Every structure is written in structure tokens, then in C-alpha cells.
Amino acid sequence: MRAMVLESGSSRLVARDRPQPVPGPGEVLLKVRACAVCRTDLHVVDRELPDVRTPVVPGHEIVGEVIRCGEGVVLPAGMRLGVPWLGSTCGHCAFCAAGEENLCDAARFTGYQIDGGYADYLVARADFCLPLPAALDDVHAAPLLCAGLIGYRALRMCGDAHRLGLYGFGAAAHLVAQVAVWQGRECHAFVRPGDARAESFARTMGCTWAGGSDRRPPVELDAAILFAPVGSLVPAALAAVRKGGVVVCGGIHMSDIPSFPYALLWGERSVKSVANLTRADGREFLELVPRIPVRTEVETFPLEEANTALDRLRSGELTGAAVLVPDLTR
Numbered sequence: 001m002r003a004m005v006l007e008s009g010s011s012r013l014v015a016r017d018r019p020q021p022v023p024g025p026g027e028v029l030l031k032v033r034a035c036a037v038c039r040t041d042l043h044v045v046d047r048e049l050p051d052v053r054t055p056v057v058p059g060h061e062i063v064g065e066v067i068r069c070g071e072g073v074v075l076p077a078g079m080r081l082g083v084p085w086l087g088s089t090c091g092h093c094a095f096c097a098a099g100e101e102n103l104c105d106a107a108r109f110t111g112y113q114i115d116g117g118y119a120d121y122l123v124a125r126a127d128f129c130l131p132l133p134a135a136l137d138d139v140h141a142a143p144l145l146c147a148g149l150i151g152y153r154a155l156r157m158c159g160d161a162h163r164l165g166l167y168g169f170g171a172a173a174h175l176v177a178q179v180a181v182w183q184g185r186e187c188h189a190f191v192r193p194g195d196a197r198a199e200s201f202a203r204t205m206g207c208t209w210a211g212g213s214d215r216r217p218p219v220e221l222d223a224a225i226l227f228a229p230v231g232s233l234v235p236a237a238l239a240a241v242r243k244g245g246v247v248v249c250g251g252i253h254m255s256d257i258p259s260f261p262y263a264l265l266w267g268e269r270s271v272k273s274v275a276n277l278t279r280a281d282g283r284e285f286l287e288l289v290p291r292i293p294v295r296t297e298v299e300t301f302p303l304e305e306a307n308t309a310l311d312r313l314r315s316g317e318l319t320g321a322a323v324l325v326p327d328l329t330r
Contacts, residue, residue, distance in 0.1 A: 030064025035117030151176030168228030243267030
């Protein structure tokens with residue numbers, strides 16, 4: 001099979017021919033039909049996450065087709081499944097027992113410790129794969145498996161906030177904005193200063209207001225979600241939310257948060273982070289998607305152009321989500 005691999009000492013993915021993996025007990029072999037490109041993939045490739053395993057195949061927003069099952073797994077060939085970031089947990093620690101498997105210290109993650117979807121095939125724990133809405137095609141379903149899921153978890157952390165700020169309007173924000181507007185919330189989008197195209201895109205997704213992240217919104221916000229991995233946006237968001245409001249940091253990595261006056265936090269404002277996701281999040285969100293319905297904006301790339309897709313994401317040139325599509329004839 002073909003795979004795009006991050007190798008030791010390299011800052012670019014390399015195309016390699018590899019043996020097709022064999023599913024072990026509890027696992028399933030999937031033919032990759034589409035894999036979206038996530039900012040976390042950039043953090044892996046750029047070594048911004050700790051202990052990146054090399055060689056590793058990135059990718060954790062995967063739509064796959066069941067080819068073969070390992071021992072103990074009974075799934076029909078051809079069934080379509082989603083493979084998300086959370087690849088496995090211990091299942092018995094205090095976090096797992098409390099329904100907080102996203103915090104499990106022994107968790108392993110797809111495209112980080114486990115080879116992911118920048119390839120023709122992959123193996124995954126069958127019990128960590130997610131059913132996909134039949135109404136969505138492969139390419140448009142793929143971004144839901146992280147951008148959508150993390151956005152949805154972050155939105156839930158905002159409680160019943162009505163006026164919502166979204167900092168960084170890309171793959172995750174354009175999905176969560178649709179959910180929030182469907183719920184009757186008012187969305188305000190913050191983009192790179194001067195990015196008129198992103199402002200226009202945010203408005204087409206239902207946002208009431210869109211402007212540069214160096215601006216204050218026209219009204220006080222009840223909550224804000226940060227998808228841009230820029231620490232300096234935390235005090236900016238705190239300055240934009242009302243007393244009692246919450247700022248949710250939606251990324252796995254962020255640049256250092258600068259010092260800021262206590263007055264920005266005072267008034268029972270709070271800052272929270274989102275860590276990974278649970279399978280329950282996945283099932284709940286994917287059941288909701290067809291009801292809204294959520295529309296994903298995508299730009300497709302052949303598998304071999306993964307580096308180009310990552311470069312486009314890094315430079316902020318993408319509108320919506322990039323999706324890699326392997327050669328399905330392989």
C-alpha cells in the first residue's frame with residue numbers, strides 16, 4: 001500500500017510503499033476512502049507535541065471501508081466507519097470509569113502513536129470506530145471526525161451561552177457555527193486581520209458579525225471558543241466576554257499565553273481547555289449532523305499531495321477543510 005510517512009529527522013512527509021497491515025484481535029482492517037487534514041497533524045509533523053513516534057503515518061479524520069476483521073470482531077465487509085483521534089484507552093482507570101475516557105493517561109491516539117489515515121489502508125480498534133451518517137459522502141464526512149467532534153465538545157462547554165465568539169474560522173469553526181446557529185445562538189467570528197475572504201465565509205455560515213481578531217465585537221460575548229493555536233488570543237477573548245463568561249481553548253497545542261491583568265479574569269470569568277473526545281461525543285454529534293444538517297466545506301487533494309495540503313493549512317490559505325483522497329483502485 002501507499003502511505004505518507006513522517007520519518008525521524010524529517011519535517012516533510014515521504015511517500016512510501018508499505019505492506020498492508022494485518023488486523024489483530026479486536027481490530028479491523030479498513031480501506032481509507034478519505035482522510036481530512038487537521039491542525040493537530042501539523043502539530044505532529046512540526047514536532048510541537050511531545051514524544052512524536054517515528055516513523056508514523058499521520059491522519060485521524062478517517063472514513064474507511066471494512067476489508068477484514070481481526071479475532072473477536074464481526075463486521076460486514078464494505079461497512080463504512082469513521083476513525084477519530086482517540087484510538088484506545090485502558091478502560092479501567094478512574095477517568096474511564098467516570099465516563100471521561102478522553103483524559104485516560106494510557107490513551108493512544110490515531111496518527112500520533114498509532115498509524116493513521118494518510119495511507120491506502122489502516123488498522124483500528126473496532127470498538128473505537130464510529131458509525132457514519134448514510135446521507136454524507138466520504139469526503140464531506142471526514143472533517144466531522146475531529147474538527148466537528150472537538151468543536152461540538154467545545155460548544156457544550158459553553159453551556160447555554162447565547163452570544164458566542166469563534167476565534168480562528170477554519171475547519172472546526174465553520175462546523176460548530178452551523179450547530180450553534182441551529183441551536184438559536186448568535187455567532188461572532190474572529191479571523192486573521194485583513195482576511196476579507198474568511199470574513200465573508202463566516203457570514204455564509206450564519207455568523208452575525210465577522211472581523212479581525214485584533215478587534216472587539218460589537219456586543220459583549222457570553223462565551224468564546226479559541227480554535228487558533230495563538231496564546232495571545234486568550235486575554236483578547238477574556239476582554240470580549242461578559243462577567244461570568246467562559247473562554248474555551250479548543251486545540252491540543254497553543255503558543256504561550258502572555259501575562260495579563262487580573263481584571264480580565266475577575267468577575268467570575270473562566271478559561272477551560274478541551275482534551276480529546278469521547279466515543280459518546282462522537283455518537284451524539286454524528287446522530288445530530290443529518291438533522292441540522294451540517295454542511296462541510298472541503299478542498300480535496302490526492303494522497304501524495306499531503307505536504308501541499310499541510311502547507312496550505314499552515315499558511316491559512318484554506319477555506320473549510322482539506323481532505324486527502326487515496327487512489328481507490330489500489
